[in-house]
Amino acid sequence: MIRSRRNRRCTYLTLAIATLTLGCHPGVEAPGVPLYPNAETTRLPRTQIALVAGPIAKIDEKDVADQGGRFELLPGCHVVELDSRMVPDGNNLSGGMYWTGSFPRTIYAIHMKAGARYEIRRDIFADGQTGRLVLSASEEEPGGAMTELAPAKSAEEIKACRE
Numbered sequence: 631m632i633r634s635r636r637n638r639r640c641t642y643l644t645l646a647i648a649t650l651t652l653g654c655h656p657g658v659e660a661p662g663v664p665l666y667p668n669a670e671t672t673r674l675p676r677t678q679i680a681l682v683a684g685p686i687a688k689i690d691e692k693d694v695a696d697q698g699g700r701f702e703l704l705p706g707c708h709v710v711e712l713d714s715r716m717v718p719d720g721n722n723l724s725g726g727m728y729w730t731g732s733f734p735r736t737i738y739a740i741h742m743k744a745g746a747r748y749e750i751r752r753d754i755f756a757d758g759q760t761g762r763l764v765l766s767a768s769e770e771e772p773g774g775a776m777t778e779l780a781p782a783k784s785a786e787e788i789k790a791c792r793e
Contacts, residue, residue, distance in 0.1 A: 662700035680742035684750030687713035704746045707791040727767040739782040739791035745772040
């Protein structure tokens with residue numbers, strides 16, 4: 631009887647550790663909100679879509695501001711406009727200082743690739759009574775190659791991406 635309880639406890643402990651290990655696996659990436667045709671009926675595999683994440687307000691002129699910040703898109707050029715609101719998510723609290731107002735309008739025209747991941751970050755750093763905003767964006771290809779991205783420089787660049 632004692633032996634049976636001990637074996638059962640070891641089994642439960644082993645099962646718990648295995649479950650925790652699989653749940654925390656760094657290679658498992660949470661899916662984004664699919665923004666492509668027929669996504670309600672057919673989700674495409676990760677190798678066929680691009681994943682973009684960040685403080686995003688609009689993608690291809692579609693309002694996505696309150697949908698979680700992670701989106702799945704078909705490969706091709708997409709116009710990504712960042713959210714200008716300072717939302718209470720930790721981005722506007724830095725070093726004991728509270729920031730108010732809005733961020734400048736920022737738009738990216740990104741030529742997205744299948745299987746790639748696009749990360750846009752906006753960080754506030756405080757230094758005494760002043761602070762600075764650091765905007766960064768990158769593309770990570772399936773093989774691991776990283777490329778830094780810059781916001782669109784002109785209306786023509788955005789227009790060309792939309793066509």
